[in-house]
Each structure stands twice: as structure tokens, then as C-alpha cells.
Amino acid sequence: xxxxxxxxxxxLPALLxxxxxxxxxxxxxxxxxxxxxxxxxxxxxGPAARVESLMGEGVDPHLFRPTRADTAKLLAxxxxxxxxxxxxxxxxxxxxxxxxxxxxxxxxxxxxxxxELRTHPEYPDAADPHIWxxxxxxxxxxxxxxxxxxxxxxxxxxxxxxxxYRARLRRLHDYAAAALGGIPNPQRVLVTAHxxxxxxxxxxxxxxxxxxxLSTEAEASLIRIEAIVAMLVTRRVxxxxxxxxxxxxxxxxxxxxxxxxxxxxxLGGNLFSDSMGRAGTYTGTLEGMLDHNITTIARAxxxxxxxxxxxxxx
Ligand SMILES: [Zn+2]
Numbered sequence: 351x352x353x354x355x356x357x358x359x360x361x362l363p364a365l366l367x368x369x370x371x372x373x374x375x376x377x378x379x380x381x382x383x384x385x386x387x388x389x390x391x392x393x394x395x396g397p398a399a400r401v402e403s404l405m406g407e408g409v410d411p412h413l414f415r416p417t418r419a420d421t422a423k424l425l426a427x428x429x430x431x432x433x434x435x436x437x438x439x440x441x442x443x444x445x446x447x448x449x450x451x452x453x454x455x456x457x458x459x460x461x462x463x464x465x466e467l468r469t470h471p472e473y474p475d476a477a478d479p480h481i482w483x484x485x486x487x488x489x490x491x492x493x494x495x496x497x498x499x500x501x502x503x504x505x506x507x508x509x510x511x512x513x514x515y516r517a518r519l520r521r522l523h524d525y526a527a528a529a530l531g532g533i534p535n536p537q538r539v540l541v542t543a544h545x546x547x548x549x550x551x552x553x554x555x556x557x558x559x560x561x562x563x564l565s566t567e568a569e570a571s572l573i574r575i576e577a578i579v580a581m582l583v584t585r586r587v588x589x590x591x592x593x594x595x596x597x598x599x600x601x602x603x604x605x606x607x608x609x610x611x612x613x614x615x616x617l618g619g620n621l622f623s624d625s626m627g628r629a630g631t632y633t634g635t636l637e638g639m640l641d642h643n644i645t646t647i648a649r650a651x652x653x654x655x656x657x658x659x660x661x662x663x664x
């Protein structure tokens with residue numbers, strides 16, 4: 351006998367109503383820690399999965415602590431994609447719980463060969479986690495996604511979407527190489543609030559200096575600020591940069607310090623370092639975020655880039 355016939359008549363409307371929600375619930379649920387990771391997963395999965403990042407605009411992943419609701423989402427997901435290499439410094443407990451529960455987890459940066467990653471004396475047992483800053487390194491890291499997504503989605507579609515995502519990143523890289531290549535030599539120094547631009551600087555041949563190290567957890571030191579001010583004055587660097595996910599107090603101290611020594615340094619702009627712009631806007635995509643950074647840096651340090659950026663959308 352058909353089991354439906356045993357359902358009391360009065361409960362039928364309640365059963366029928368949630369049908370669209372039930373259809374949606376069948377889509378695989380993928381939770382990422384950062385929005386940059388969600389950008390890559392969405393590009394590969396397309397509409398065939400529900401992708402959500404825990405961290406929104408302006409959230410600092412080094413300091414992020416998941417709420418109880420975040421933990422529940424992570425434990426219920428079909429796949430969790432995180433960056434790794436200690437970017438999510440305060441999530442170790444919940445990530446250990448996921449591993450203990452046998453949940454599927456991909457640490458995208460940790461899947462890259464160590465030889466390609468920057469090392470840092472602050473973290474002898476991990477590498478620099480900020481891999482999304484280099485479009486070509488990110489394109490390579492996205493190559494780990496098809497394997498992780500294969501149980502959820504068709505492989506042919508994943509390969510096609512990966513190729514399209516990589517083509518967009520390659521175009522962004524070409525733009526960056528041209529725009530940043532024009533910065534004159536003594537000014538090829540990128541000074542930021544924390545050390546998030548190491549891969550970016552390595553790719554585009556810039557020197558870097560930052561007030562805080564790889565993580566934003568430690569306090570900025572006065573000795574550090576003094577040393578950077580001296581370098582700015584000596585090299586006549588025209589601009590320094592704040593970051594949207596880090597308070598700009600220490601960056602302003604650099605500008606004041608240089609002014610006190612008779613060298614005008616301006617605030618070149620607010621860069622997206624560990625967090626993208628608002629969801630639904632251009633800078634709320636990895637392409638838009640990096641376009642903003644490349645264009646802002648090139649224009650402030652003496653390179654050439656159109657004010658509206660690669661796609662005329664800034
Ligand atoms: Zn960072």
C-alpha cells in the first residue's frame with residue numbers, strides 16, 4: 351500500500367507547502383571560512399551547490415571566532431573549505447571537532463606544495479597563508495577543488511568551470527603585471543598594516559614592509575614604526591596603505607612620522623587584504639577585490655592604471 355494514503359487529510363497542505371524548500375535542501379551545502387574561498391567554490395560549483403562563507407565584509411580571519419550557529423553550520427555541511435596555514439587562528443578547536451566527526455574538509459592553501467609558499471620566522475611550522483593575493487597562485491590552488499567537489503558534482507562541469515575561473519585570473523594577472531610594472535624603481539615598496547601582501551609582492555616584484563607580521567594578533571611596535579618611517583624617508587616613497595579589515599591607527603602614525611621628518615607620504619587607499627568588499631558588489635568578488643588593490647597601488651606609487659580599473663567597474 352502507498353504510504354501516502356495513510357497520512358491524515360488535514361496534514362496534507364503542510365506537507366505540500368515546503369516543496370520548493372525541500373528541492374533546494376537537496377543541493378550540496380558547502381561552507382567556507384573566508385569569502386575569497388567562497389568565490390572560488392562558487393566559480394566551480396555554479397548553481398549546483400549552496401555556498402556560504404562564515405566571514406563577511408571587513409572581518410579579520412586571524413581574530414575570527416565562530417559563533418555557536420557557525421559551528422552548527424560547519425558540522426552540518428557536505429564539505430567545509432578553509433584556507434589553513436593558521437589563517438583561521440581562532441578556529442582550531444572547531445576544526446578539530448570537524449576532523450573528529452569525520453566531516454569532509456579541504457584546507458586549500460595546505461594542498462599547495464610547500465616549496466611554492468613563503469615561509470616566515472614567526473611560523474616555523476606553517477607557511478604564509480595569504481595565497482589569494484597572487485592570482486596565479488590562487489588559480490593553482492583552485493585546482494584542488496575539483497577533487498574535493500567531485501562526490502557532489504559532475505567532473506566534466508568542474509573541469510570546464512575551473513578553466514573559465516583560471517582564464518579570468520590570468521587576465522587579472524596580465525593587467526597587474528602591466529599596471530605595476532610601470533612603478534619607478536625606488537618607489538617599488540608596498541607598505542601596509544600587516545604582512546598580507548607577500549605573495550602579491552613576490553609576483554609583481556615589489557619590496558614589502560608592514561607594521562604587523564603575518565597575523566594581526568600581536569600589537570604594533572614603536573620600534574617597527576620608526577624603522578618603516580626611516581625607510582619611507584630614505585626612499586622617498588610617496589604612499590602607504592591601510593587595510594579594510596585592520597584599524598588604520600598605525601598606518602596614520604607612519605604618515606605623521608614621515609611628515610615630522612619633512613617627507614610627505616599620503617594614504618594611498620584602503621586595500622582589501624584578508625576580507626573582500628560587500629557581498630553583491632564588484633569588490634565583493636575576488637576579481638573586483640584584486641582589481642581594486644592593483645589599481646589603487648599602481649596609481650598611488652607611480653604606475654599606470656585607469657581609475658575605473660580592469661573592467662571599468664571601480
Ligand atoms: Zn592576514
